[in-house]
Amino acid sequence: MTSPYEETDSGILPASSPECSLSFSSSDATVGSEHDTPFPRCGECDPLRQAREAISQIKDAHVAEQAQRLLSTMERIVQLVPPEKLAPRNVPPLQAYEVDDGSLSVEWIFPDFRVGFNIEPNPEDSGWHLVSNKRLGEITASGHLSSMSEIVALLVDFILSNA
Numbered sequence: 001m002t003s004p005y006e007e008t009d010s011g012i013l014p015a016s017s018p019e020c021s022l023s024f025s026s027s028d029a030t031v032g033s034e035h036d037t038p039f040p041r042c043g044e045c046d047p048l049r050q051a052r053e054a055i056s057q058i059k060d061a062h063v064a065e066q067a068q069r070l071l072s073t074m075e076r077i078v079q080l081v082p083p084e085k086l087a088p089r090n091v092p093p094l095q096a097y098e099v100d101d102g103s104l105s106v107e108w109i110f111p112d113f114r115v116g117f118n119i120e121p122n123p124e125d126s127g128w129h130l131v132s133n134k135r136l137g138e139i140t141a142s143g144h145l146s147s148m149s150e151i152v153a154l155l156v157d158f159i160l161s162n163a
Contacts, residue, residue, distance in 0.1 A: 047091040048071055048074070048075070050096065051067075051071060051095065054096035054097060054104070055067045055068055057098070058104060059098075060102050062122075063102060063104050067119045069148065070145075070148065077153050078156060091108075091163065092110060094107070094108050095109065103118055108159065110162070110163055112136050113132035113136055113158075114129075115128075116129050117129075123145075124144070124146070126144070127142060127143060127144050128145050129142040130142070130158065
């Protein structure tokens with residue numbers, strides 16, 4: 001199995017075995033209904049709402065299934081983050097768009113960086129990316145999404161550390 005950190009040219013996401021600074025607990029917390037979210041809220045908006053709506057309209061069942069798994073993974077990982085690390089945060093909406101080739105582009109755009117995922121009909125072609133501006137060291141990192149939980153944990157940790 002290849003490392004999910006291929007093509008990474010930044011020390012922020014090491015190519016060796018991943019160690020995440022998120023605190024993982026042994027809690028049995030589960031994701032609630034599809035409209036519940038563990039993410040911090042900006043006013044009454046749900047930062048995952050737009051992405052959920054876009055995913056619900058995806059024609060390719062494989063892409064829709066992978067995208068739903070991505071959102072569920074994000075929610076599960078955020079539930080494991082200590083509350084003091086979450087609050088208060090203004091999380092922008094997670095954007096999701098179906099591309100002409102049947103894939104899905106999912107991206108969070110923050111003032112100093114963006115984190116995104118491309119969900120492809122063939123799961124082996126799906127990937128992730130992280131790009132930052134000068135203030136955060138001009139990071140450009142990308143790779144395959146083969147180890148979704150590990151990648152999402154690292155990216156959520158990056159988001160919470162830099163948002």
